Amino acid sequence: MLGRLIAQITYKEDLMSDPNPEVVEQLRQLLGDQAVRTQPDDFMPDIVLKPESTEQVSTILKICSAAGQALVPLGGKTGLANGHFQTDSELGLSLERMHAIEEVDTANRTMTVQAGCILQTAAEAAEEQGLLLPLDFGARGSATVGGCVATNAGGNMVIRYGMARDMVLGLEVVLADGTIVTSMNKMLKNNTGYDLKQWFIGAEGTLGVITRVVMRLRPHPRSQNTALLAVDDFDSVGKLLHWLDGNTAGTLSAFEVMWPDFYEFITRQGSIHRAPLPHGSAFYVLVETLGSNPEADAESFETVLGEAMEQGLVSDAVLTRSQSERNALWEIRDDVLEFFKLGPIIPFDVSLTIEKMESFVSDIREGMDRLDASICVVFGHLGDSNLHLILGNENPDAFDYGALETLLYESVERYQGSVSAEHGVGLSKRAHLPRSRSEAELQLMVGMKKMLDPNNILNPNKIFSADKIAAT
Ligand SMILES: Cc1cc2nc3c(=O)[nH]c(=O)nc-3n(C[C@H](O)[C@H](O)[C@H](O)COP(=O)(O)OP(=O)(O)OC[C@H]3O[C@@H](n4cnc5c(N)ncnc54)[C@H](O)[C@@H]3O)c2cc1C
DSSP states (O other): OHHHHHHHHHOOSOTTOOOOHHHHHHHHHHHOGGGEEOOOOSSOOSEEEOOSSHHHHHHHHHHHHHHTOOEEEESSSOOSSSTTOOOTTSEEEEOTTOOOEEEEETTTTEEEEETTSBHHHHHHHHHHTTEEOOOOOTTTTTOBHHHHHHHTOOOTTHHHHOOHHHHEEEEEEEOTTSOEEEEOOOOSOOOSSOOTHHHHTTSTTSSOEEEEEEEEOEEOOSEEEEEEEEESSHHHHHHHHHHHHHHTTTOEEEEEEEOHHHHHHHTOTTOSSOOSSOSOOSEEEEEEEEESOHHHHHHHHHHHHHHHHHTTSOSEEEEOOSHHHHHHHHHHHHOGGGGGGGSSEEEEEEEOOGGGHHHHHHHHHHHHHHHTOOEEEEEEEGGGTEEEEEEEOSSGGGOOHHHHHHHHHHHHHHTTOBSOSSSOOTTTTGGGGGGTSOHHHHHHHHHHHHHHOTTOOBSTTSSSOHHHHHHO
16 A cells, blocks of 8 residues: 555556556457456556566566566565556556476576565575575565666675676566577576676566576575674774674675664564664674584684684674574574564665664654654664664654654765665655766666567556656
8 A cells, every 4th residue: 555655646647547458358368367466456457468478578568668568577566666556548467377396506696586586485496406595574475586687686695695686697588579588507607798698687577577586596505693782882893894794614604683663663562573683783794604514613703702702892692593593593583574563664675885874864853853753663784884764753643754754764865875775766766866976877777668669568667757767
């Protein structure tokens, strides 16, 4: 519903008009009744096409391109920037029937999947072969590989393995005019001209429809060491990150920081989460390493943390001894939905260089006081320069979406950060993109869009408004 609200505010056009009926009829004949869903629901009251092959995607795009009919590519609809929002006049293009795992190549450590494959299914298939697909986050059970690539998703292991972009070796994409570009490279090195796949990774379905992906896999780790640490001040948080990164032989895979308002609320009395460390510290850091030698890795993890304590970087620590203890720590970090109990809130995803974060957060808190807004919760993948903020107001009558958004993004611009760290731009951040990108960069992006999608039929109005494209 929030998507619809944002769209109503953002779009100037009528949200209630229908798609071209002749196009819908043509597509129904092509795909059959089963593959054209018209049953409205609260969130997606629209027509959704469900092709089962790249060739069908190509034909759909040829028909839509000729008629100027807009389409929105859809994965699991878990995206957090409303890139998957569809107006009544647009057609949804769901990849859900294209979910095959075509190959897990253990010799080359690659996996070839259709774009509609659920992330968790792909990760489990890799694990069965002793390999790791190092992309993981809370929506793993619904998000698709195609959606993850289209948003360049990050998640819980970015510090070690990078974002989706760093794992994609090859792609198959269908362009707006129906052209199929098959670039299913499996090799790590391939410097043969422009790296075309990068155009589509993170493009949120505005430049092409991703139909198949080759992902790079890694050896499955044989050791996992996890701890929750209490830290007294922000300076020590930064030093701790460098200390662990420099002394864990490249195995540091998570460095998740929770400000006390996050940790203390999630582990409050009566919560389903027990507090592994007492309340009252300035910061709580969840750290994890992934290695290959269980005994030696556990010993060196303890030694490195002990040395961090001796240096005063850590004031208290809990190390996990079992998978269930490890899960319990991650459940604290991942239980973001709990904050919806506080009142109306907006989750934000921004990035900043680490030395600016403390002052940025304090500016936001001062701004919140000025707005008389009571909810400000901060946490983030700090090792990836990524902060998440949850802003809101316990009093629903005083909740002012626009004021909170302006407060946050104006500060991000002042601190030369990015308005989107890992969730993309979609519809939600479109108006704020110029705060993080220069006019020259924006012009180049719009130029690419116009070249690949001259009729603006692919996810129109996402990232850039139709007006911006027409005016450039
Ligand atoms: C609980 C939760 C936790 C999350 N945690 C993280 C996190 O830690 N890190 C992180 O980076 N993200 C996180 N996310 C957001 C994550 O980026 C998205 O959930 C995911 O990448 C979207 O996948 P999807 O299949 O649901 O795509 P959708 O939401 O359906 O689509 C997202 C965008 O991609 C486009 N798209 C989808 N499929 C295709 C395709 N085949 N071809 C072209 N375009 C396509 C859509 O048009 C849309 O613009 C989280 C989300 C949730 C709900």
